[in-house]
Amino acid sequence: GDSVTQMEGPVTLSEEAFLTINCTYTATGYPSLFWYVQYPGEGLQLLLKATKADDKGSNKGFEATYRKETTSFHLEKGSVQVSDSAVYFCALGDNTNAGKSTFGDGTTLTVKP
Amino acid sequence: EAGVAQSPRYKIIEKRQSVAFWCNPISGHATLYWYQQILGQGPKLLIQFQNNGVVDDSQLPKDRFSAERLKGVDSTLKIQPAELGDSAVYLCASSLPLQPTLYFGEGSWLTVV
Numbered sequence: 001g002d003s004v005t006q007m008e009g010p011v012t013l014s015e016e017a018f019l020t021i022n023c024t025y026t027a028t029g030y031p032s033l034f035w036y037v038q039y040p041g042e043g044l045q046l047l048l049k050a051t052k053a054d055d056k057g058s059n060k061g062f063e064a065t066y067r068k069e070t071t072s073f074h075l076e077k078g079s080v081q082v083s084d085s086a087v088y089f090c091a092l093g094d095n096t097n098a099g100k101s102t103f104g105d106g107t108t109l110t111v112k113p
Numbered sequence: 114e115a116g117v118a119q120s121p122r123y124k125i126i127e128k129r130q131s132v133a134f135w136c137n138p139i140s141g142h143a144t145l146y147w148y149q150q151i152l153g154q155g156p157k158l159l160i161q162f163q164n165n166g167v168v169d170d171s172q173l174p175k176d177r178f179s180a181e182r183l184k185g186v187d188s189t190l191k192i193q194p195a196e197l198g199d200s201a202v203y204l205c206a207s208s209l210p211l212q213p214t215l216y217f218g219e220g221s222w223l224t225v226v
Contacts, residue, residue, distance in 0.1 A: 034214070035212075036217075042218040042219055043204060049214060067114065089155055091155075094213065095213055100168075103155030105154050
């Protein structure tokens with residue numbers, strides 16, 4: 001079955017540091033890939049997505065590129081802020097099953113001033 | 114545009130008691146999902162509805178969990194009787210038909226003591 005593996009956390013960075021959170025996936029077919037973010041006490045919200053190989057999703061300074069050859073969708077940001085502190089979830093969406101999604105276990109990011 | 118609404122936000126019950134959670138999706142979203150998120154893990158799909166029909170309930174523990182979406186709009190998830198291991202956040206999400214992007218509510222936090 002489909003699965004998503006994220007790098008284990010927690011991750012602690014200083015403000016303005018470079019961020020990478022690794023995500024790899026296993027899927028049959030051609031899924032869409034997502035990063036969702038969960039701020040403390042809130043539900044998940046979409047951060048960015050990519051629907052096909054070599055697509056780059058971007059939002060709020062975050063980027064991720066859909067790499068079919070390495071089955072990866074790593075999240076990056078060049079300069080993190082304290083407000084980026086949250087839990088980040090990588091997910092894949094089954095385009096053939098009306099949106100059924102599989103999530104990784106999340107990576108907690110803490111950014112210190 | 115109003116987001117996905119869920120209630121109650123927090124619930125504490127004793128084991129073997131029952132509990133119900135309510136969800137109202139974004140207007141026009143025919144697909145509705147209930148996910149269970151145990152602390153430290155990613156969301157796991159419990160059930161998926163398309164309008165008022167069930168698309169996938171393969172991961173729903175049917176001996177104690179039930180869900181309905183009678184008029185194709187709002188939905189109720191019930192647990193009866195609750196067990197200690199049911200302590201989790203119950204997330205409702207909705208999406209447009211055949212679209213993999215999910216829109217989540219803030220979640221209903223359940224503690225079973």
